[in-house]
Amino acid sequence: MRDKDLSASITDSLQKVEVGQKLIMNFSGLPVPITIKYSFAGGWVVSQTLIPGMPLELVRGEDGHLECIDVTFHPAEGIRLTD
Numbered sequence: 001m002r003d004k005d006l007s008a009s010i011t012d013s014l015q016k017v018e019v020g021q022k023l024i025m026n027f028s029g030l031p032v033p034i035t036i037k038y039s040f041a042g043g044w045v046v047s048q049t050l051i052p053g054m055p056l057e058l059v060r061g062e063d064g065h066l067e068c069i070d071v072t073f074h075p076a077e078g079i080r081l082t083d
Helices: 003-014
Strands: 022-025 032-041 045-050 056-059 066-073
Touching: 003 022, 045 066
Parallel strands: none
Antiparallel strands: 022 056, 032 045, 032 066
């Protein structure tokens, strides 16, 4: 499930931080893995998967390079015994 509101919230928070400063965000709610995809100018795309309890840490760079941030929540089924 893609979360547009959370994507916008991360982008807005990052824009409020001064260039070169670190932004640390902790998430609460359902303990599910999330993938954050960063799209940069020039076609670069970086994906990062956070496990529950892991904070998101970003250092703000110059304007004009980060084009978009997408956040996707992954369903978690817990630990299962496999055959």
